[in-house]
Amino acid sequence: LFFFFFKQKTAYEMLRSLVGSEMCIRDSNEGEASVLDSPFVQTLNSNAQKWAPALRMTILLMISILAVVVRVFSVIRFESIIHEFDPWFNYRTTQYLAKEGVYGLWNWYDSESWYPLGRSVGGTVYPGLMVTSASVYWVLHQLSIPVDIRNVCVFLAPVFAAFTSIAAYLMTNVITKRPEAGLFSALFVAIVPSYMSRSVAGSYDNEGVSIFALVFTFYMYLKAADTGSLLWSCGASLAFFYMVSAWGGYAFIINIIPIYIVAVFLSGNINNRLYVSYTVFYVLGTIYAMQIPFVGFQAIHSSEHMASHGVFIFLQVYMFINWIKQYITKSAFKALTRLVIFTFVSLLVLGFLYLTFTGKTKWSGRSLTLLDPTYAKKFIPIIASVSEHQATTWSSFFFDLHYLVMFTPIGLYYCLKKPSEGKLFAAIYTVLMVYFASVMVRLLLVLAPAVSIMSGMGVSYLIRFLIKNLKNALKSSKKQSSKYNVPSEFSVVGILLISYLVCTYTFHANIAGAESYSHPSVILATRDQQGNRLIIDDFREAYYWLRQNTKPEAKIMSWWDYGYQITGFSNRTVLVDNNTWNNSHIATVGTAMASSEEDAYEIAEKLDVDYVLVIFGGYSYYSGDDINKFLWMVRIGGGVFPHIKEEDFYGSGQYRVDGQASQTMLNCLMYKLSYYRFDEVKTDYWKPAGYDTVRQTEIGNKGYKLRRFEEAFTSERWIVRIFKVKPRENRDGLYIRSKGVINYPSDTATFKEGSSLFTNHKYSTKVVPPKKRKTITVSTCLLYTSDAADDLLCVDLGGRRIIKKKKY
Amino acid sequence: MGNKDIVPVRIQDNSVQAQYNATIYKVDLTHYVESNQEEQLIITETYFNRMSALPKKITIFEDQNVEIYDNPHFFSPYPTEKSQTTYKLASSPIFYTEEDATAKGGNIEYGPYRNDGAFTRSKIRLHFENTRPFPVFKNVTRVIEVSHWGNIAIEDFYKLANEGAELTGEYNKVDFNKYTQHTGKNSLKNLKAKLPYNSWGVYYKDEVGNISTSRAFRDSASNSVDMTIEPRFALLGGWKSNFYIGYNLPAKYTLFVEKADPTNYYLRQNSGLIFKGIMAEEFTIKVILPEGATEINYQFPFPLNEVSEEKSFSYFDFEGRPTFVFKIKNVVDYHDQTFTVNYKFSQNSIIREPLM
Secondary structure, X not given: OHHHHHHOOOHHHHHHHHHHHHHHHHHHHHOOOOHHHOHHHHHHHHHHHHHHHHHHHHHHHHHHHHHHHOOOHXXXXXXXXXXXXXXXXXXXXXXXXXXXXXXXXXXXXXXXXXXXXXXXXXHHOOOHHHHHHHHHHHHHHHOOOOOOHHHHHHHHHHHHHHXXXXXXXXXXXXXHOOHXXXXXXXXXXXXXXXXXXXXXXXXXXXXXXXXXXXXXXXXXHHHHHHHOOHHHHHHHHHHHHHHHHHOOOHHHHHHHHHHHHHHHHHOOXXXXXHHHHHHHHHHHHHHHHHOOOOOOOHHHHOHHHHHHHHHHHHHHHHHHHHHHHOOOOHHHHHHHHHHHHHHHXXXXXXXXXXXXXXXXXXXXXXXXXXXXXXXXXXXXXXHHOOHHHOOOOHHHHHHHHOOHHHHHHHHHHHHHHOOOHHHHHHHHHHHHHHHHHHHOHHHHHHHHHHHHHHHHHHHHHHHHHHHHHHHXXXXXXXXXXXXXXXXXXXXXXXXXXXXXXXXXXXXXXXXXXXXXXXXXXXXXXXXOOOOOEEEEOHHHHHHHHHHHHOOOOOEEEXXXXXXXXXXXXXXOEEOOOOOOOOHHHHHHHHHHHXXXXXXXXXXXXXXXXXXXXXXXXXXXXXXXXXXXXXXXXXXXXXXXXXXXXXXXXXXXXXXXOOOOOOHHHHHEHHHHHHOOOHHHOOOOOOOOOOEEOOOOEEOOOOOOOOOOEEEEEEOOOOOEEEEEEOOOOOOOOOEEEOOOOOOOOOOOOOXXXXXXXXXXXEEEOOXXXXXXXXXXXXXXXXXHHOOOOOHHHOOOOOOOOOOOOOOO | OOOOOOOOEEEOOHHHHHXXXXXXXXXXOOOOOOOOOOOOOOOOOOOOOOOEEOOOEEOOOOOOEEEEEEOOOOOOOOOEEEEEEEEEOOOOOOEEOOOOEEEEOOEEEEEEEEEEOOOOOOOEEEEEEXXXXXXEEEEEEEEEEEEOOOXXXXXXXXEEXXXXXXEOOOXXXXXXXXXXXXXXXXXXXXXXXXXXXXXXXXXXXXXXXXXXXXXXXXXXXXXXXXXXXXXXXXXXXXXXXXXXXXXXXXXXXXXXXXXXXXXXXXXXXXXXXXXXXXXXXXXXXXXEOOOOOEEEEEEOOOOOOEEEEEEEOOXXXXXXXXXXXXXXXXXXXXXXXXXXXXXXXXXXXXXXXXHO
16 A cells, blocks of 8 residues: 555656656667666655655554544444443443442442352453543543543444554564555554454454554564563553453463563574563563452463463573573583573473462363363363354455455565564464464454564565566666566566455455444344335343333343343343353253253242243344254253253254254243244244244244243344243142142142141142152252352353352 | 413412312403303313223233223312213223213213202212323423524433233233234334424434334424334333433524524423323423523423522533523423523623634
8 A cells, every 4th residue: 555655646746757757768778777767766766755754654544544434334334332242241341430430340249140149340350441441431521521431432442443553553663664564564454354343333342452452562562572671661561461451362462472482592592682571571561460350360370371480480590591601611501501401391391280280270261272172162062152262264264354364474474584583473473373263263353463464564575575576677677686586577467466455355344344243233134125224123122121111120031142231231130141150050041941841940930030031033034043052051051950961952863943853842941932822923924833934944842831931022023032930829739639648758748637628638739749850959059159060161251250169 | 251371370278178188279360250240261170190990900912991080060169050071981981870970872971960069079980991001201301402503402301101001911922013903902002292393313212222113204284393203112001111302403493582682592492292192290301501601591381390400511511501400290281382591691602612
């Protein structure tokens, strides 16, 4: 982009240059001068040199504006609303923070979530995002600009995207010392679809600010490593502190930098600058990280931080040996080095193994999933169930990064061709991130700045190479320089091709931003037969119904996906939400959904549930519904309560909802609530009543009645269905057994003989007779201590297990 | 006496209050009535919460019935020679007090009663089918923000409830939806509002965002913008919903300046609801005047329950805008009148904010 801009400065100069080229053609016939020697080109060159900084800033400014503008499609097409799931929690927390202040947030015990456990929000949240937007809010209010907190939250991520592109410019600049590479990087990162997917207006999530923090920390650190300056090192640790406060992904920084140090060491280029920068960064960064309550002492003992400790100690020892070197003989030094390195490495390994096996240090479930991609699938269904934790497919690589996947290898080649410390860093960052991004879809996001920077370097390198070629060719067709020996036609084609690819990339990014990543997901849009745009607002309709027409203290049971939205939209208490810190509590809800109506009722009653909310898409082609997610509920439930078996839910070997589905499936609560009275409606003229449009089949269980639940609300297009848990009826279930004496030792409440109403019989409260009774062991103890779940099962999806396992 | 409206004055008479459980209103006639002359008076009384659903709770398949207790005599502190009361019901009644009554379909006539003494009364009960919803605004807050740059921004916040028979039992999505008429008859599916003819930039939203189910068009025949809104969900009996309606008015139609004194402004605004036929239990009007407005007076065509003054802050306000808060209870169509706020505002103040 820079190149074209500078070539087309003004029409006037264009004209002159044409004249110049004519001249040069005539001149070259004489075999003396070339176009590059003409006085005009010389002036142009020196002018361009003079104006370059201003142009650079202008272009950077335009890229920043572009980064913001391309992200507000969602507001234009829908409205200024918080998107998706996690942003709703962040928004709610920000509202609380703006109202109650930082200490209020620190001490906030949120009783609206995880009923009956609650959640201590202050200690289980990365507050960077909320503090950022609350600060913006406060500052604007001090300036007498009373903006709405919602709008601050909605537009925060686009603004930070602009910052990210500036940071990427700076970082590439530090690496290559070439501003044009920086500008390419800035452009690429500003509109890379993968990053846009998490930072469109309304997508108010940690990643929105932390990608900026990540790139900026790297920039600061590279600057520190470059200069060996204490100031930059302190700056880097401050940037790191911001990153830690904003996102759990800070683990990438605290691992990439040590790995980089090790790589530099192995290449034999370790020096004092690196030593200073790393030592300062490590010490300050670790201390800062500990200030975030959610991280706290994890910064010392969690496995994610071990590499940084190891490298720090190693650097100290190495520098100490180097210092000793001056005082002892060469052979003694060699022996000493060997000894020290050997003992040091073995100590590190042994120490790490010891800590790991004694459980002093732990990998979080998600980190383990990153190191062993099959881990989650085998052991942690809750991680595996999240769509953004799936392994990345090639198509999503290409869709999210587009031609950057082609440019990146060029950049890598360039890095390795003329290596420097900065380039080595960029290469390590990119290679590591490629691995992580291929393990989990969501980590494409962290890869995006890496490939943008790489591509920026690659593209600028290619263009420079081709231009030099062209220049050389123009200079003299006779004496071909041996260095640039590509034919000039090839150079022209190459430049045109690169321009074409870059343009295509911008178009693709625009379309991806406008069409794919700008859906709020709480509002759906479709087109009717006339082609008019139709808003499907079922979620808000039902959530708002909950807000208005249920008791304020009502407890809503739903799958955890909708927890944040229910607390955000409806202001009601939920059992589980997207902060999946307590696996067994989620498993309890999964079990309730997978149990028969009677068993589910018992669970619901124990948990004081007033309403059950299910998402059902079978009426209106909404495929992300609970029936499609149901197997995960079964798996997660079955992981804690073994009587729930996945295979019971398969009919004829597969998961289905039609007549061939298993009896367990057809009679479980989820099925019954989703399809309640669905058999009485026709969704398609040509199909029988009760035809599920998502599963493309006629449902298998028809005409049933609900005994314990009552339909309380169903949204316009049936997407959200809310059922009320009925209170027990009077003398519920008392029934007469006329023959024999049935007396279950512990389960029955036997009425005394001769009681006035029933004289001749024995009565018992209706319990399911022991033979049939399933061993459902939902006890309150289990819920509070989550002792059914191993530590590793309680995973961090933005939150963390806070209740410690009780030892008996 | 022509057809001049006279506002009655409430008289505090504790003895009557204690003895008859009645409130006395005094009407000042416009001229004297000579002896043996007749004068015709038309008295309009508006009651609310007189009808109540019976049974209190119905399923979605049942029709709503209501009951009402009333006094068929003309209740007055004067003797009445002859009086007659006709009740026009939506349908023939399920039950009515038969004493002195003649029923013709939905019309029930009591009386004529002759030579009633002062404060004569009896109690009748009517029970009949009325399937219409009973929309009530529990609370309405209107914020009128005056800008001397030519715009008056108005935002109303409504707390709507359907006080018909409460829904019991299942919701039954299969049988009940917006388009069916045979179930959930007492559900409130939409409301019609009339906004001033010149309104523009109309929006309809609630606490969780925009509501896409509304239509509005400018109707020159009725000289208004007719707006039909549907709540997010049809309000069955006992259900509630809140919403905002906002619109802008060009200042030239409602903000007037005195010719002789160009610093003297008159803001004329409607003091009623934009929804006709629905009562608001509490209505708050907040008038936010521009920063720097002084000597503020107001004039309402009816008594107010409470008036207070505060400051509000908007973009680049440092002193705060003078704000008057008027509270009115039990607002009905009668309140659909015009009130005036008069204040002084110097032309120089207008450029202060853009300068900042």
